[in-house]
Amino acid sequence: MIEKEKERILQLRELLHRYNRAYYVDSTSLISDFEFDALMHELEALEAAHPEMADPNSPTQRVGSDLNTNEFQTVVHAVPMLSLGNTYSPEEVTAFCGRVEEGLGRKNVDICCELKFDGLSISLVYEHGNLVRAVTRGDGTQGDDVTNNVRVIKSVPLAIPADAGCPEHFEIRGEVLMPWSSFHALNEEREIAGEPPFANPRNAASGTLKSKSSAVVERRKLDAYFYQLICDEIDVATHHEQLLLAKKWGFKVSEHIEVVHSAEEVQEYINHWDTARRDLPVATDGVVLKVDNLAFRQALGMTSKSPRWAIAYKYKADRARTLLRAVTYQVGRTGVVTPVANMDPVLLAGTIVKRASLHNEDMIEKLDLHIGDFVFVEKAGEIIPQIVGVDLDHRAAAPEEIGEKVRFATVCPVCHTPLTRYEGEAGTYCPAEYGCAPQMKGKIEHFVSRDAMGINSIGPKTIDVLYDSGRIRDIADLFDLRISDLCGADGSRERSAMNMLRGIEESKQKPFHKVVFALGIRFVGKVAAKTLAEHFKSMDALCEAGEEELQAIPGIGPVIGKSVVNYFRDEHNRKLVERLTAAGLQMRQEEKGAESGAPQVLAGLRIVISGTFEKHSREEYKALIERCGGKNQSSISSQTSFILAGEGMGPSKRVKAEKLGIEILSEADFLERYGL
Numbered sequence: 260m261i262e263k264e265k266e267r268i269l270q271l272r273e274l275l276h277r278y279n280r281a282y283y284v285d286s287t288s289l290i291s292d293f294e295f296d297a298l299m300h301e302l303e304a305l306e307a308a309h310p311e312m313a314d315p316n317s318p319t320q321r322v323g324s325d326l327n328t329n330e331f332q333t334v335v336h337a338v339p340m341l342s343l344g345n346t347y348s349p350e351e352v353t354a355f356c357g358r359v360e361e362g363l364g365r366k367n368v369d370i371c372c373e374l375k376f377d378g379l380s381i382s383l384v385y386e387h388g389n390l391v392r393a394v395t396r397g398d399g400t401q402g403d404d405v406t407n408n409v410r411v412i413k414s415v416p417l418a419i420p421a422d423a424g425c426p427e428h429f430e431i432r433g434e435v436l437m438p439w440s441s442f443h444a445l446n447e448e449r450e451i452a453g454e455p456p457f458a459n460p461r462n463a464a465s466g467t468l469k470s471k472s473s474a475v476v477e478r479r480k481l482d483a484y485f486y487q488l489i490c491d492e493i494d495v496a497t498h499h500e501q502l503l504l505a506k507k508w509g510f511k512v513s514e515h516i517e518v519v520h521s522a523e524e525v526q527e528y529i530n531h532w533d534t535a536r537r538d539l540p541v542a543t544d545g546v547v548l549k550v551d552n553l554a555f556r557q558a559l560g561m562t563s564k565s566p567r568w569a570i571a572y573k574y575k576a577d578r579a580r581t582l583l584r585a586v587t588y589q590v591g592r593t594g595v596v597t598p599v600a601n602m603d604p605v606l607l608a609g610t611i612v613k614r615a616s617l618h619n620e621d622m623i624e625k626l627d628l629h630i631g632d633f634v635f636v637e638k639a640g641e642i643i644p645q646i647v648g649v650d651l652d653h654r655a656a657a658p659e660e661i662g663e664k665v666r667f668a669t670v671c672p673v674c675h676t677p678l679t680r681y682e683g684e685a686g687t688y689c690p691a692e693y694g695c696a697p698q699m700k701g702k703i704e705h706f707v708s709r710d711a712m713g714i715n716s717i718g719p720k721t722i723d724v725l726y727d728s729g730r731i732r733d734i735a736d737l738f739d740l741r742i743s744d745l746c747g748a749d750g751s752r753e754r755s756a757m758n759m760l761r762g763i764e765e766s767k768q769k770p771f772h773k774v775v776f777a778l779g780i781r782f783v784g785k786v787a788a789k790t791l792a793e794h795f796k797s798m799d800a801l802c803e804a805g806e807e808e809l810q811a812i813p814g815i816g817p818v819i820g821k822s823v824v825n826y827f828r829d830e831h832n833r834k835l836v837e838r839l840t841a842a843g844l845q846m847r848q849e850e851k852g853a854e855s856g857a858p859q860v861l862a863g864l865r866i867v868i869s870g871t872f873e874k875h876s877r878e879e880y881k882a883l884i885e886r887c888g889g890k891n892q893s894s895i896s897s898q899t900s901f902i903l904a905g906e907g908m909g910p911s912k913r914v915k916a917e918k919l920g921i922e923i924l925s926e927a928d929f930l931e932r933y934g935l
C-alpha cells in the first residue's frame with residue numbers, strides 16, 4: 260500500500276510538471292483546471308502523509324512563502340558569466356561579421372540572431388533532471404543564490420521529464436523578465452500604495468528576484484527565457500541545436516531565433532526587430548549575434564573581457580530635441596512634488612510630446628537646466644518621456660542671453676507651504692498633508708478606489724466638486740453626505756446621487772483589511788494591509804501596535820512598521836479612525852468560519868473559471884472559491900451559477916454561456932460583488 264502511494268506521488272509529480280510546462284511554456288492546456296486541481300490536491304495529501312518523500316522541486320512547492328527572510332548566499336559560477344561587446348552602430352556589426360570570417364578564414368559563417376532580452380541574467384544548475392540552484396550574474400564571477408525565488412517562476416522547469424533524455428548535469432543561462440502586463444499592473448498597485456513606481460521592467464524584475472519573500476516573487480509573475488546551454492555531455496555541433504534541446508527539455512526558448520549566413524541577413528534581422536519588438540510581451544533592448552558553430556567559437560576565443568564570437572547590437576532609444584519653455588510642479592497623493600518640463604511639441608516615437616518628467620531636484624541640478632535650453636527627450640522602453648540631456652552647443656553664446664537657471668520650487672504650488680526633503684530620499688514633499696487639496700483629494704480617491712472601499716459611483720470628478728465646494732474635506736465626511744449634498748454634485752440628477760449614497764452605505768460592509776488599505780497609510784499596499792488585518796484583528800489593536808511588534812510580522816519590514824506607527828501617532832488620523840468607526844465601518848477582522856477559514860459568501864454556488872487573471876492566479880481563485888463555500892466546475896452546464904472570466908476566455912465558452920443564459924462576471928466584478 261505504502262509503496263503504491265509512493266509510486267503515485269512520483270507519477271503525479273511528473274504529470275503535473277508536464278501540465279505546468281504545457282501551460283506556462285507552450286501556452287496550451289492539456290487538461291481542465293478542475294482536473295489539474297484535483298491532481299494537485301491528491302499530491303498534496305499524499306505528500307503530507309509521506310513527509311519522507313518531500314522534494315523542493317515538487318509541483319506543490321511552487322507557492323511562494325513569506326517566511327524565507329534569510330539573506331542570499333554567494334555562489335561562485337563554475338564558468339564565469341561574461342558580458343558581451345555592445346554596439347549601437349550597424350557598421351560595427353558588419354565589421355564584427357568581417358572579423359569572424361577573417362578569424363576563421365572562411366565566408367558565410369552561420370550567425371545565430373537572437374533578441375536581447377532586457378531583464379537580469381540567471382544561471383540554473385540541474386542535476387539528474389532536477390533544478391538544484393539558481394544564481395544571479397552578480398559580478399560575473401559570483402552571484403546570489405536565489406533558488407527559492409526562481410522556483411516560483413512558473414515557466415522555469417523544476418524537474419525535466421525522465422524520457423526527455425537530458426544529461427545528468429548541466430547548466431543553463433537565460434534572462435529573468437517581468438512581462439509588460441505584470442509591470443503595468445505592479446506599478447499601478449505601487450502608485451495606489453504611495454510607493455515609487457519602477458522605472459522599467461528590468462528594474463522591476465531585478466528588485467523582485469532579490470526580494471526576501473518568495474510570495475512577493477510569485478505574485479509579481481516573472482517569466483524567463485533561456486539562451487545558453489553549458490554542458491559537455493551532449494554531442495551537438497551548434498548553439499542552435501543546443502537551444503532546440505533545451506526547448507525539448509521544457510525550457511522557454513525564444514521563437515524568434517534565426518540562423519543566417521551573411522552580414523546582410525544580420526542587418527535584415529536587426530531592421531525587422533527594430534519595430535517588431537514593440538509588439539512583444541516582454542522588453543528587449545537589442546539583438547545578440549552569435550557564431551552558431553561551437554568549434555568555430557572555440558577557435559575564435561576571447562578578448563580579455565568578452566567572447567570574440569558574439570556581439571550585442573543595442574537599439575537606440577527614440578530621441579528628439581526641443582526647447583524647454585517652463586518647469587511646472589505637480590503634487591501627488593502622497594505629497595511628493597514632481598517637476599515637469601513643458602516643452603515645444605515634438606514628434607517622438609510616433610506621438611507628440613510636450614511634457615516630460617524631470618523626476619526630482621537632483622535631476623534638475625545634474626542637467627544644469629536653464630529655461631530656453633534645447634533639451635534631448637528620450638523614450639526607451641519606458642512610457643513617460645525623460646529629459647536625458649541639454650544640447651550645450653545650442654545654448655546662447657553670451658552669458659546674459661542664457662535663460663534663467665531652473666531652481667526647484669521652495670513652496671508647494673498648490674497650498675504654498677514650504678517644501679521639505681527627508682534625509683536619504685530623492686523626493687521633495689509638501690508636508691501639509693491635511694491642508695493641501697491634491698493630497699486631500701488623493702486620499703479620498705484612494706479611499707473610494709476599487710481595491711479599497713470600492714465606491715465606484717464616486718469618481719475623481721465628483722470628488723473635485725465635493726471637495727472644492729467644501730462639502731467634504733476628508734474621507735470620514737463621505738459618511739455624513741446627504742442626498743441634497745450630492746444632487747447636482749457633478750451635474751447629475753437624483754438617481755446618480757442615490758447610487759452614490761448606496762455605494763457609501765455598502766462600503767460599510769467591506770472587510771476590515773480593505774478598511775486598513777483604504778486609510779492610505781504610506782507604504783501599506785493591499786498585501787501589507789491584509790497581513791496587518793490578519794495579525795491584529797482589530798483597528799484598536801493596530802492603533803496601539805509598536806514598531807518592534809510590527810517589524811516582527813513576516814512581510815512587514817521596518818519601513819512599513821515605522822509608517823504605521825507614525826500614522827496612528829497623529830492625533831488627526833486617530834480622530835478620523837474614530838469617526839469612521841462611528842460611521843459603522845468594519846473595524847474588526849471577521850471571525851473565520853470554523854473550518855474553511857473564510858466567510859462563506861459563495862456557499863452553494865457553482866462557478867466556472869476561464870481565462871487568465873490580473874489579481875490572482877487561476878489556482879488562487881479556485882482555492883478562494885472553495886474556501887468561501889463555492890464549488891469549482893470544469894465545464895459550463897445549466898447548473899453553473901456564473902462564469903468568472905479573465906482575459907482570453909475561449910469563444911466557445913462564451914457562446915455556451917450565452918445560450919444557457921449564464922452570467923459572465925469579470926474579475927473586478929466578482930471581487931467587488933463578494934467583497935473579496
Ligand code: IVH
Nearest residue numbers: 341342343373374375376379380434486547
Ligand atoms: S548571450 C557570453 N543572449 O545581455 C554570452 N545574452 O551583455 C552570454 N542577454 O549578460 C550572453 N538576451 O543578461 C545572450 N539572447 C541573449 C540575451 C543575452 C539578453 C543579456 C544577458 C547578458 C547581456 C550581454
